[in-house]
Amino acid sequence: MANDCAQTPPGGLGIRIRQLVKRHGDREILRGIQLDIQPGHTVALIGPSGGGKTTLLRCLNGLEAFDGGSVAVGENTLHSGNRRPLEIARIRQTVGMIFQDFQLFPHLSVLENVTAAPIWVQGENPRTARERALQLLERVKLADFSNRRPSQLSGGQKQRVAIARALALRPRGLLCDEITSALDPETKHEVLGVLEDLKRDGLTVVMVTHEIGFARRAADRVVLLADGTVAEEGTAGDVIDSPKTERASRFLARVLG
């Protein structure tokens, strides 16, 4: 494996979702999702709220258990009814996740937020972990903030730290859960700019988003989830500009106003 290199992650990984079912009580959140994501693609998950976008994302790295089907992330596969901690742990080492509300660790400095997992989980030498973290902070343009506390940062800065924190584990994929929803329009662009930059490294990015414009510009594929099923899937042009289903047209008409 060629992922010793600090700054350029190896190629992205493929994701294969088969017959994924998730229930909350007797309500079906995901109803047999079938989806393939190619290595290195940026995929935008769009759709009305309650459609299952976030749940689908959380099934990919085992944050959410599911009731039917399987999820294969790179070489590791999760099956329903059988939560294998080892598989989940391996997936989490290869796929990073970024949250809507940042979830930085408030008691740690910016630098410590980024070095925490490499040092504590992967046992990396603290000195090299710090050097790498500084390079990553440089990359998200926050090198000067490494000694600050998260509470001293703006929302956009926090989210960029969160991206650096996820990248510190040298992932081959990123799961982004509405990462710009809590930000004002100006700072959104800082964050989306970083994401576009990552695309060039070949990372597979799965993002739940309401940024239709960004999806059209940067996403290789757009998946429209509604009522727990894939309503449309295709290139940004296919899905956004010429939706084939009634459900998708209604949704897009609403968000595009």
Next chain:
Amino acid sequence: MAGVWSLILASLCLAAPFQSADPPLRWGCDQEGGAPYCFLDGKLERVGFEVDIVRALEKKLGRKIQFTQYGFESLIPGLLKGDFDFAMNGLEVLPDRRQAIRFTRPYYLYRQQLTVRKGESRFTRYQELAGNTDRLVGTMDGTAAEALLIRDGVTHASYSTPTEAYRDLELGRLDAVLLDLPMARQYAADNPAFAFLGDPFAPGRYAIAVPPDENALADSIDRALNDMIGDGTLQTILTRWKIWDDFNAQYLATATSAADWEFEDRDSGYGWTIARYLPLLLDGARVTLLLTLASFALALCIGLGVATARLYGPKPIQILAVGYIEFFRGVPLLLLLFFLYFGLPSVLAGMGLPGIGEFITPFAAAWLGLGLTYGAYEAEIQRAAIQSVPPGQWEAAAALGMPKGLTFRRIILPQAVRIALPPTTGDLVALFKDTSVASAITLLELNKQYQILAKSSLKFVEIGLITAILYLALSVPLGIASRALEKKLGATHGK
């Protein structure tokens, strides 16, 4: 019918001497553990030689006397406050007391008796105990024996009842007990585990105490007591209670409560200057501080353990944790300390573990009791703090591949500690003040020293103020330090 009438007639005759218009005299006395003075017998009836003397006094004074239960160590303050008209409960005529109240003539002459366990060979005389910190002598709060032990520099522990003192002697927690002869006869003479060491010494007088300005009352009681000595009533009573002895036969009739009684040990009237009591108070403050820190450390450990057990343990463990919290939050601290100190040794002995009782010193029992109680409070504080860390923190850590244990230690706990800090500070101050409860199990902490010194010297206000200043001198820096810590940690915390 005739039977009923004669009964009514008989009760009228009995009531006749008390038909005066005067309200009954109120008699302040402690019936708890007060044999043979005044105590409850097996049928829960109040008996004792003082009860018999009071009955005889009723007849002589022609006035009804009403019993008022009052803690022994507070009898004199209670008398001065007016909670009752006279105190009679083995009150010794001590010089410091004579300055505050008026004593009647004595009704009994006591001497001090040193009691040891049978076969004691490490010392043979009371004098050998002076200045020897390895020997611990038990006595009672506010007694002449206690004053004697303080004067002679004997390491001692003061109990609120004789029962507890003799029990601890039997358990091996004490090396000897020094108490007035009537108590020694009552509790130790018939116990095969005990032996009297040496002859009784340091004679003194029991007299009835009345407020300083109640001369008429004092005079009438004097006359009644003299009558009872003259007609043999008093000797009959004291003989019945097996405390009449040659010393009383020889000297009681002529004894007075005047300062210059021929047997008075002049040295026992010491002046309570600040130079004399301040070192004792400072030592109490040291014990209080030590107890606070030691039991708070224990409470923090228990709290964290119980909080995590309650949050993350398997179901039975969770139930146990909740049971622990409810139990120790619900049981009064005083009750718990009494159980740990006085009850636990016999429980352990009953379980076939004798000898462990010796290790349950007053400090150990107080440490354990405070630690267990405040551990329950801490458990709830820490549980709430842990739960108030946003669940997203768990998920963020999980998404970074951190195992649960690591996440708890490195991510959740540090944040919970910051959240728990203000309520924990409050808890620490509450524990600090609750250390005073340990005085009930003879621990010589600040409050106990205050009680002993104030009751011996009757300088309640002066010594009380200095004690309060010492408490504040300890608790205010505690508060400042924790606020500083809060600020320091708080600065690194935020959304």
